[in-house]
Amino acid sequence: MSARRALSRLCVQLLAIGFVLTAGLLLAGPTAQAAPNAGSAAGTDGLDPALALAYTLAEREAQGAGVPLWIVSGYRTPAEQEGLWQDGLRTYGSPDVARRWVLPPNESTHVSGHAIDVGPQQGAQWLQANGSRYGLCRMYDNEWWHFELATAPGGVCPPILPDASHR
Ligand SMILES: [Zn+2]
Structure with a gap:
């Protein structure tokens, strides 16, 4: 083997090693960044599995595009919702007005x-623009x-209602 040929072969091997290392780092990336995602991973607990999966995929794409996205409130127990409903009744004065913002359990x-x-x-905003690819819609x-999961993946979201009292 000529020196030149040996050199080019070495280059190919180095490229291959570089590729493997890069791929390894990319694969390790999400694990290394597990801490910031931990909250949102816990945020899918108790959700309908289809919603949890759709959201997890959407969140991955958003975060891959550098857009922050997490669940503030997902599944709630009936007792938690009852507390919010009672708060709403106190804040808004009547069930009819409260229902625009919060529903009973x-x-x-x-x-x-x-x-x-x-x-x-x-x-x-990102989820409103891109969520329908996963079936996720602003309501x-x-x-x-x-x-909510309100259409098939890639489907068209239903018209946005004025508020929750219009369900
Ligand atoms: Zn809500």
């Missing part, structure tokens, strides 16, 4: 595991943070 899609509230606003005009 037997009607809340958070209690049934079919809704997520996300943040920050930048992430929510209410007055809640930029509230999303």
Whole structure:
């Protein structure tokens, strides 16, 4: 083997090693960044499995694009929702007005595991623009943070309702 040929062969081997190392780093990346994701991973607990999967995939794409996105509130127990409902009744004075912002436990899609509230606003905007690829849709005009699995992946989201009282 000529020196020149040996050299070019060495270069190919170095390239291959570089590729493997790079691929390894890329694969290790999400693990190394597990800490910031830990909260959102816990955030899918109790959710309908299809919603949890759709959101997890969407969040991965958002974060890959440098967009922050996490679950602020996902599944809620009936007792937690009852507390929010009572707060709403006190704040808004009547069930009719309170229902625009919060629903009682037997009607809340958070209690049934079919809704997520996300943040920050930048992430929510990304999800509104891209979520339908995963079937995720913004539901209410007055809640930029509230999303549900409301279409098939790649489908068209239903019209956004004015607020939760219009369900
Ligand atoms: Zn919500």
